[in-house]
Amino acid sequence: MAKENFRQNLFIDGYIRSCADGVVSTFRDYLHSAFPLGPSEHSIADICNKYGIHALDASELTGFEIKHWGDIEEFKHKVTTERKHIGTFKNDFQVEAEAEALAIISRLRTKEYSLPGVKIHPVSVYFVSQSRVFDKVSSDSGIITWSPEAVYRYMSTISGDKINPDILQQCMLNEYYYAGISFVDKARYLKFFGPSINQAKLNYKEQIKSYLVATEQQQYRDKYDEEFARMPDLEKPFFVSQMGWHLAKAAEEREKYKAQIAEVKIAKAEGEMHAAEARAVSAEEAAEVIRRKMLTAQHEINRQKNLKDLKRRRKRERQAKRRARKNRK
Numbered sequence: 515m516a517k518e519n520f521r522q523n524l525f526i527d528g529y530i531r532s533c534a535d536g537v538v539s540t541f542r543d544y545l546h547s548a549f550p551l552g553p554s555e556h557s558i559a560d561i562c563n564k565y566g567i568h569a570l571d572a573s574e575l576t577g578f579e580i581k582h583w584g585d586i587e588e589f590k591h592k593v594t595t596e597r598k599h600i601g602t603f604k605n606d607f608q609v610e611a612e613a614e615a616l617a618i619i620s621r622l623r624t625k626e627y628s629l630p631g632v633k634i635h636p637v638s639v640y641f642v643s644q645s646r647v648f649d650k651v652s653s654d655s656g657i658i659t660w661s662p663e664a665v666y667r668y669m670s671t672i673s674g675d676k677i678n679p680d681i682l683q684q685c686m687l688n689e690y691y692y693a694g695i696s697f698v699d700k701a702r703y704l705k706f707f708g709p710s711i712n713q714a715k716l717n718y719k720e721q722i723k724s725y726l727v728a729t730e731q732q733q734y735r736d737k738y739d740e741e742f743a744r745m746p747d748l749e750k751p752f753f754v755s756q757m758g759w760h761l762a763k764a765a766e767e768r769e770k771y772k773a774q775i776a777e778v779k780i781a782k783a784e785g786e787m788h789a790a791e792a793r794a795v796s797a798e799e800a801a802e803v804i805r806r807k808m809l810t811a812q813h814e815i816n817r818q819k820n821l822k823d824l825k826r827r828r829k830r831e832r833q834a835k836r837r838a839r840k841n842r843k
Contacts, residue, residue, distance in 0.1 A: 522698075534702035572614050575627040582617065589613035592651040602645070615641060616648050619658060703748055714751040717758075718742055725757045728764040 529544045538544045551557035559569060572578055572586065590613035597603035621627040622639045629636075640660045641648055648658040660668075662684075670677045704711070722739075726732045745753060820826055 527699075530706045531699060531702050534699075534705040570618075570630075572618055574630060575618060575621075576630055577621065577627045582621070586613050586617045589616045589651070593647055596647050596651050600647075602647075612647065616652065616658070619648075620652065620655060623655070698748075700748070707748060707751070710751045711747045714754040717754045718750070721754065721757050721761065725761055728761055 529538070529541060532538045532544055532547070538547060545553065549557055549561075551560070562569065572582065590609050593609045593612050593616070594603060597609060603609070618627060619639050619641055622629070622636065625635060641658050642662060642665055643659050644661055646659055652658060666677065666681060722735070722742075726735060726738070731738075742750065742753060
């Protein structure tokens with residue numbers, strides 16, 4: 515939709531356009547049309563060869579030496595630093611390929627390298643791209659990069675042949691694309707996303723009431739209806755999806771709140787249970803103390819009673835004398 519911070523995916527865009535035109539009906543069909551033999555390295559190379567594009571490793575060039583890999587690593591470091599600085603670094607595969615291309619161009623220009631199978635050495639060599647990274651990291655080598663549009667205009671000027679103007683359009687679109695400007699074919703997108711748009715209109719009627727209740731905005735029903743009616747059809751599915759996400763989030767928050775309340779209740783119940791257990795233990799301990807005091811008091815009462823019993827005292831005395839005589843024997 516070419517919104518802020520959005521980067522158009524041209525491959526997906528091609529699928530949408532092809533479906534809208536009836537060229538393909540499924541994504542599998544689209545993949546087959548792009549890669550009839552499957553998306554393998556060999557099949558991609560065959561397609562590129564048909565357009566006169568031949569992939570070469572630096573090591574396949576005449577004049578390449580093992581020590582040149584060190585130069586490629588140096589170029590890789592420079593390209594990586596520059597791309598990270600301008601925020602266009604994607605992955606190591608990207609900068610490795612660019613470093614190798616920059617090394618090839620540099621040594622082809624100095625005639626240290628020559629292309630295999632090409633008898634006449636090129637007068638000059640350039641890199642066709644929308645990126646100006648090569649020119650920034652090799653400022654002392656002159657202009658290295660040509661944009662596709664510049665190549666098209668140059669070829670149309672010197673060849674004398676009539677060149678398909680559709681190619682110029684594609685070159686210009688690519689230039690805008692790399693500048694961060696996207697073009698959406700509204701008619702084809704409306705045709706492709708028609709079912710999703712119709713479903714969004716139905717879902718809106720079903721979800722708006724629940725959404726307004728969840729957000730406590732029932733008084734703004736007319737305002738939301740007017741906004742949804744004015745909204746471009748291509749944006750309606752996103753609007754309804756956002757309502758669904760908000761409802762889901764609100765439901766999640768409610769469940770989270772209920773879980774927290776339940777946890778608080780459980781913690782309170784556990785606290786009360788522990789307190790009751792503690793009180794029960796304290797009561798048992800107090801009862802044990804009272805029992806022991808009663809036993810001690812009863813023991814003292816019995817002792818005093820025995821001391822006052824003359825018959826019991828005489829009996830104890832006789833028993834003590836007998837034990838003493840036995841001990842003497």
